[in-house]
Every structure is written in structure tokens, then in C-alpha cells.
Amino acid sequence: MAASARAAYRPTDEDVQRVTSVAFDPAFYRATHSDLPSEMDAFWHYRRQGWREGRDPAPWFSAKDYLDTNADVKRSRMDPFYHYLTLGRFEGRDVAPSRYARAYFDAIAWSPTPWSYPDFASDPGRVTSGQGQPVRLAAAAMSKAESDAAVASGFHAAFYLAANPDVAASGMDPLAHFLATGWLEDRDPNPAFSVRDYLDANPDVAAAGLNPFAHYQVAGRIEGRAARHDLGFEFDVIARLRPVGDRIAASVAASGALTMDPAEVLAIGLATLKPDLHVTFSHDNYTQSAGGLQICVRHEGDLFVRLGRDHLHLFPASPWSTVRVEGEPGPLGVLLNGRHLGVYDPWTVRDVLAAVRPSGRLSFAIHSLLGHAPDATADILQSVGLNAGTFWLHDFASLCAGFHLQRNDVVDCAAPSPGSAACGVCAYGEFRSRHTEAHQRLFERLSLTVAAPSQTTLDFWRSRTNLPARATEVVPLARLVSQGRIGSTCDRPLRVAFLGMPSPLKGWPVFRELAMSLAQDPRYEFLHLGGRPDPAVPAAFHVVMTTADQPRAMLEAVKDLEVDVAVIWPLCRETFSFTAYEAVAGGAMVVTGQDSGNVAAFASGRGRGQVLTDVASLIAAFETGEIGALARSKRTVRHYDMIYGDMSRSLVDTRS
Numbered sequence: 001m002a003a004s005a006r007a008a009y010r011p012t013d014e015d016v017q018r019v020t021s022v023a024f025d026p027a028f029y030r031a032t033h034s035d036l037p038s039e040m041d042a043f044w045h046y047r048r049q050g051w052r053e054g055r056d057p058a059p060w061f062s063a064k065d066y067l068d069t070n071a072d073v074k075r076s077r078m079d080p081f082y083h084y085l086t087l088g089r090f091e092g093r094d095v096a097p098s099r100y101a102r103a104y105f106d107a108i109a110w111s112p113t114p115w116s117y118p119d120f121a122s123d124p125g126r127v128t129s130g131q132g133q134p135v136r137l138a139a140a141a142m143s144k145a146e147s148d149a150a151v152a153s154g155f156h157a158a159f160y161l162a163a164n165p166d167v168a169a170s171g172m173d174p175l176a177h178f179l180a181t182g183w184l185e186d187r188d189p190n191p192a193f194s195v196r197d198y199l200d201a202n203p204d205v206a207a208a209g210l211n212p213f214a215h216y217q218v219a220g221r222i223e224g225r226a227a228r229h230d231l232g233f234e235f236d237v238i239a240r241l242r243p244v245g246d247r248i249a250a251s252v253a254a255s256g257a258l259t260m261d262p263a264e265v266l267a268i269g270l271a272t273l274k275p276d277l278h279v280t281f282s283h284d285n286y287t288q289s290a291g292g293l294q295i296c297v298r299h300e301g302d303l304f305v306r307l308g309r310d311h312l313h314l315f316p317a318s319p320w321s322t323v324r325v326e327g328e329p330g331p332l333g334v335l336l337n338g339r340h341l342g343v344y345d346p347w348t349v350r351d352v353l354a355a356v357r358p359s360g361r362l363s364f365a366i367h368s369l370l371g372h373a374p375d376a377t378a379d380i381l382q383s384v385g386l387n388a389g390t391f392w393l394h395d396f397a398s399l400c401a402g403f404h405l406q407r408n409d410v411v412d413c414a415a416p417s418p419g420s421a422a423c424g425v426c427a428y429g430e431f432r433s434r435h436t437e438a439h440q441r442l443f444e445r446l447s448l449t450v451a452a453p454s455q456t457t458l459d460f461w462r463s464r465t466n467l468p469a470r471a472t473e474v475v476p477l478a479r480l481v482s483q484g485r486i487g488s489t490c491d492r493p494l495r496v497a498f499l500g501m502p503s504p505l506k507g508w509p510v511f512r513e514l515a516m517s518l519a520q521d522p523r524y525e526f527l528h529l530g531g532r533p534d535p536a537v538p539a540a541f542h543v544v545m546t547t548a549d550q551p552r553a554m555l556e557a558v559k560d561l562e563v564d565v566a567v568i569w570p571l572c573r574e575t576f577s578f579t580a581y582e583a584v585a586g587g588a589m590v591v592t593g594q595d596s597g598n599v600a601a602f603a604s605g606r607g608r609g610q611v612l613t614d615v616a617s618l619i620a621a622f623e624t625g626e627i628g629a630l631a632r633s634k635r636t637v638r639h640y641d642m643i644y645g646d647m648s649r650s651l652v653d654t655r656s
Contacts, residue, residue, distance in 0.1 A: 017047055019085050022146075023085060024046060026042035029050070030042045032098070033055060056099075056100065059097060059104055062095065062096045147218075150213075151217065155178065155189045155213075156190040157174045159191055160177075164187055183213060193216065197229045198220070205220075244430075251322075251371075255318040255330060261344055263351065271356075276310070278312070278648075278652075279364040279386065281367060281369070283368040286335075295546070295551075295644075298548055303646065303649045304649065311335075322435065323369050323372060323435055346380060349380055354383040368392075369439065374442035377442065378446055390450075391450050391469070392451050393451065393457050396415065399436070400436070401431035404572040404573075408427050408428075412571070412572065418436065452474050453474075453576035454575060454601065457598060475645060477644065478578065478643060482640055483640055485636055486587070492525075492633075494627065495562060496515075499558070507571060510615055511539075514526075525540070530545075531544070554578075555642055558582060564632050565588060566580075568580050570596050574599045584640065590603040590609030593614060594614075
């Protein structure tokens, strides 16, 4: 709080009581004022009349001395104790001990402790100003009951339960949980306060061992301390960025600890393998995970099964965020037509496949090399005579270990030249060669056709690598088929939605900022359609999950809720975006940024949406009301059916 703002501030009685109660010393006050009735509460007396009579609230503070040396405080008729705690100490004003302090300390045989009052015997008695002093006072004076009451007055139980489903499932009282362990686990008591931010910004509070929210409620907010930092989500992402080396070490340890099934079990599982086979590789088990890539693998497998081929899928049995190098453990999970056959080392998979040796029409597609090693992958394929196949550009892992091309996970890097200064300041820089060398080796061992979901993606990839691809193709993952127009919606608040999981990569922080800044604006209604809510954001949450059983769930939700605008603002270059297609298919308009890859290319199409320069222009469009031109009531609304593409089947000769 600036000095000018402080000078003009007139506290409420509640504010004064909350702050002064922390530093008030009832034992001293009663001992030095014998006229106080025994049944009267000492602090009540001080607040009602004691401070007006010039009585001292604590042994280290002389009200008379403070008023005599600060004429402006005397003129203000403000409690001098409150003035010092909230203003005077910041302004460097000194205080003197009470004239009763020496007699009081002698009477109680006091000896100094680290969190007690100054040693008046060795100190002239001046208490220096500074941020640490009120914390020491709070630690000495605030009882557990006072601390708990302060927390309770600002605690949001509904928010806490929504943000912590484990607490909700336990049936424990949310306030009791926060007071007991929640704040120690960095769980926040309401949407506006961050336990971690407050402790990081106030080491004196952390050192005192105080509940940070209690301190903020009692003193911090009056002192002008921030409830949470205002450094932007980028700061949070970088602060929590786990070193890539640590991630690799964790993957190595987890993979090495897995128990693998014997080769005989896999041989039994593959004994009924058909002559015709399609093999896919990706970074996870598509039957247990949800996402765009998983949808693609599932859909591709189903297409080939309908053609009479078996679908064999190989994935790292333990998650990896990078490719593997030789010597690192790499047990593979094996799926046959969606059925799990166990966990095996790559050599077992190679040898069993070679023994089974399907002799019909064979094909393969590599959807992701994460968790795989290039030579082990090529060995498995070549063991059954496969050499030519498809390599998909679902992301840019072939260019860098940071496969979203986000420098330190917050800003687009556009894949600069390896060894550049830009790589030198990025967490992924020193691991970039791990990926470029692995993919170079893969392309040398196999004859690969690169399949890009969009022209935008293929053009960018070609400009950043010279990997020896046999050919390149643009293979869209979906297309829209018009179902006609519908009537206009009547005037109402513009319905603005975020589609999907609330992750920074997908632009959730941008939507969050927009929703929080305009939450009270009657022109807008904010919605979140996804699998997990963020209770801190003022947006109506609707559970929507696109699954194999409900592939049109998001599209239908956009249509049923009559969403006007879908804010799809990914922080990375999207190679494709199912949510953008689903939004338009449901009748909404897509609003995105110019650096969103294929989302921008798609939204710039006629009648699909609007591409803006940056976040500032996005917020300005809402503040000015310009975005209202995209309302359903002001345009022709079209509905579409979204048809999934043919994936790798379009690149394979499926003739008998």
C-alpha cells in the first residue's frame, strides 16, 4: 500500500481489533493497571477506552511517547498502537518501551527467548521497525483459537472440497483438514489466496511457523502484503518446472523396477495372430488414456480390424517424457486388438514376433517415439519383414525433447538452430540432441512416409529438419460435413466456453484470466466443458468427456449449451485440434491467437472464428464488446457432423 493510500485509509473497528489483538499483551495490561476489574476482559477494556486514556498495550510500546513524537498521529485521533503496526513501522518510526516495562519484567522474572520481547537490560529499549517484528509479535501473542477463528472467517469450504477431491471423499470437515494439515500441504483456503505464494514472498512468516492464511487475515492484508503473487502463470510454470534430467532418471528407475512377463505368455497371446497385421507405436496405452493422439490410435486400429487385420500396439510400460537411448530399460506394454497381453522387454517382443512371423499384408505406423529406442523399434519391425511405414507428426518430438516447442514450457521457441543461445536458456536445450539423433537413426533404419495432420504442420516441420523421409503427406484427422443452418438465438449473455482439461498448455490460464476479470460483466456467461473443474474460476462447469463410446460428446455439448464462442488459445503450435473442429461443428465460433499453429489456420476459414494478435487484444475485444459480433443471435448458425479421417489406412495399399 503506497504511503498516500495509507494516509487516506480509515480502518473499520473490525480491522483495528483484528490487528491490535495479535500484538496486545493481556497479562502485561492487567498487571500494570490495577484498577481493571478482575472479571473484565483486558483487551475489551483497551479497545473500549484504554487506548484513549493513553494506556500501554504491551511492554515494548509507550503510547505517550509515540503520540508525543508523532503529532500527525495525535491529530488523527487514531489508536497509536494500530497506527504503528500498520503504518509507522513501514515508515521507520521508532517506539519506546512502556514506563512500566522494567517493573513488569522484574516481577515475572522474565528472561529473553528468540520469539519474545527485546532485552531491555542490554538494549536502550527502542524496538526497530521492520517486517519481521509483527510476525514475532503474532507468534508470541496469537492463540490457536484466535488463529483458527481468523482462518474460518475467510475460508471457502465449497472451493476447498472442489479443489481437493481426496478431502471430499474422506468425509472430513474441510476447515478442520486445512487447519490440521492442509496449509502444510500447500492447499489453498479460497480462490484468492495462495499458501505457497504467501510463504515464498514472506520468509518471516515461514520462519515463524505460522499458518500463512491466519497471518494474512490478522495482519498481512492490513500491512499490504499480497494474498498471491501477480507474476503471471508463466512464473508458476517455470517455478514448478522439473529438470529434464530428473524426469529421465525417474523413468529409468520406474522402468527398471517393472517385472516382465515370460516370453511363453506372449507366444500364447500371439498364437492366434492373423496373417494380416498392422503394428502401431505410441507413448502410452490408448485404452486407458484420453486425448487426441489416443483417439487417433484407437480409430486407426479399428479401421484396420474392419479390414481383417489384427492391430498390435506397443507402448512403454512405464511413462517416459523423452525417447530412450540404448542401455536404458524399456519394457513394453503389448495390446492386441485392445486386449492387454502383458509387459515384455523389446527383445522378447522381437523374437516372439519373428517366431510367429505373420505372412499376409503387413503395415505399421509410429505415432510417437517417446519411451522407445530407435534401434529396438526398427528391430521389432524388421523381424517380421516390415521396413516401409508411416511416421506421424502429432507433435514435434523429432525436433526436440521439448516436443511442444515451448521454451521452458511457457513460450513458443519455433525450434531455433541446435546450439543457439535460445536453446542455452531452455531446460530442454541440452537434451535436444537425444531426440534429433534418435529420430535420425530411426529414419535411417526404416523407410518412412511422414504424415502431417495439417499443411501448416508439414510446412513448419520441413523448414526445421532434413530427416530423410521417403515421402510426406497431409492427412487431416477429421473433416466437417454440413448439416445445414438453424434459426438465430434470442439476445442473451454471450456464452463463452473453454473445451477440455484445464491445462496451461491448452490455454487455461488465458481463459481463467478472462473469466475472472469479467465475472461480474452481465454481457458474458462463462462455461467450462471438460473432465475436471478448476473451482477457482467463475465458470459453470459441465462434465464432458470424449470417449470411444461417446465420440461426439463435446460436439453435442457445444450444440446443446448453445455456446457462442470457444476460446481455444493453446500456448504451443497445435498440429491439429479436435476441440476446434468440435466447437465449430456444434455451432460455436473459435477465438484463438496467431501463434496457435493449425488452430489459427482453421479458425481463419470463413465462418469459423477469429484470430487475434495476443492476449491483450483478446481481453480488449471482450472489454469493448467487439466480441459480441460472434453471438449466435447476430450470425447464421451452422451445424456440422465431424467425420474422423482414415489415418494411416489412406497411406497403405489395402487391396486384396
